[in-house]
Amino acid sequence: MSTEAKYVAAAYLVVFLVVLVYVAIMATKLVRLERELAELAELARRRQEEEPKQEAVAVG
Amino acid sequence: MLSRLHSQPLPTVAVLAAVLVPASVAMIFFYAPVDQDGLNQKIFYFHVPIALTAYICFGWGGWKALLVLWKRNERADLESYVAIHQGVIFGALTLVTGSIWARFRWGHWWEWSEDQLVLFLVLFLFYAAYFMLRFSVEPGPRRTNLSAVYALCGVALIPVSVLAIRLSQRFIHPVAFDKGGPNMAASQFVTFLVSWAALLSLAATLYHVELAGKRLDVRLRELREVLS
Numbered sequence: 001m002s003t004e005a006k007y008v009a010a011a012y013l014v015v016f017l018v019v020l021v022y023v024a025i026m027a028t029k030l031v032r033l034e035r036e037l038a039e040l041a042e043l044a045r046r047r048q049e050e051e052p053k054q055e056a057v058a059v060g
Numbered sequence: 061m062l063s064r065l066h067s068q069p070l071p072t073v074a075v076l077a078a079v080l081v082p083a084s085v086a087m088i089f090f091y092a093p094v095d096q097d098g099l100n101q102k103i104f105y106f107h108v109p110i111a112l113t114a115y116i117c118f119g120w121g122g123w124k125a126l127l128v129l130w131k132r133n134e135r136a137d138l139e140s141y142v143a144i145h146q147g148v149i150f151g152a153l154t155l156v157t158g159s160i161w162a163r164f165r166w167g168h169w170w171e172w173s174e175d176q177l178v179l180f181l182v183l184f185l186f187y188a189a190y191f192m193l194r195f196s197v198e199p200g201p202r203r204t205n206l207s208a209v210y211a212l213c214g215v216a217l218i219p220v221s222v223l224a225i226r227l228s229q230r231f232i233h234p235v236a237f238d239k240g241g242p243n244m245a246a247s248q249f250v251t252f253l254v255s256w257a258a259l260l261s262l263a264a265t266l267y268h269v270e271l272a273g274k275r276l277d278v279r280l281r282e283l284r285e286v287l288s
Contacts, residue, residue, distance in 0.1 A: 004099045007164040011103045011157045012085075015110070018153055022266060029273050036280050043287050 070272065073264040080258035084251070092251040095244070103161040109256035111154040111180070113263045115218050117147030118187060122215035125208035137204045138278070140211050142271045144190055146263055151184040179221045186214050 001009070088105045095101055121143035127136040158177070159169045171177055193210055197203040242249045 002099070004164060007160055008099055008102050011160040012106065014156050014160070015106055015153055018149065019262070019266075022149065026266075026269055026273060029277075033273065033276050033280060036284075040280065040283050040287060047287065 070265065070268040073261050073268060076261035077258065077265045080254065080261050084255040084258040087251040087254055092248050093245065095248070097165070100161060100164050103157055105251055105255045106259070107154065107157040107161060108252065109259040110150050110157060112256060113259045114147050114150035114154055114184075115222060116260070117143050117150055117263060117267075118183070118214060118218055121147060121187075121211050122218075125211035128204060128208040129212070134204070137207065138274050139271060140208065141194065142267055142274060144187055144211055145270065146267050148184065148187050148191075149266075150259075150263060151180070151187065154180065155184060176221070179217070183214070183217045183221045186217060187211075190214070 084105070088102055092102075092105065097104075121140045124136040124140035124143060127133045128140060162171065163169050190207065190210055194203060194207045197206055242252070244252070
């Protein structure tokens, strides 16, 4: 590979790597958000279980 | 197509990017001819579209900042932030790919006497400092307003940076476009346009992915406050 070709390859590789790193960071964030959402769903479910059940009252 | 792009932008721009990015790489290496600049000229097809995309991202960030100040649009604050984030990433890529091109062509990585390079660096550093300002202020209306004013001020630097080649006295940096139009063959110009469309669709995809993530983060924080 000529020196010129190496510089061209380096330029394209840099662009590819930056996009790849960006996507990897986004994927990590998505995993964190998924975990937080699961925690909140669990918290909401526990809250619902702890609340005393209201009895149905006939109206009228 | 346009209504779908408006209602569901992410899948549309992602498909466009998936088609256009490989197509542009194929056109660069198998369709566009090698000119007198040699193989090194192939960097131009990504370097210039990346730079133009960075300008558009900064401009989009400025437009959203204007909506924050003018229409008091709260959602636009996050959109402005994400657009500027994209602009800084594409700006960094412009500087790196330009430096790699310069290292082979000029024999050094940077030329301080070249106005276009220095003005682009100033624009990049200005928007890089946006994050320092934004994260040094507590979240709230003050941060929203300060960020919007700062983002809007940077927009003034965009035309200066774009027109710097006209102000430049040395013209070391190649001139791809002048008053007479593009200084290249038709096949090279078509390849350049496809590359630019590819980079724009890629930037739009990343913008919408990041924005969706940020909005989800905000919603989750609100939900946590309600539940705790």
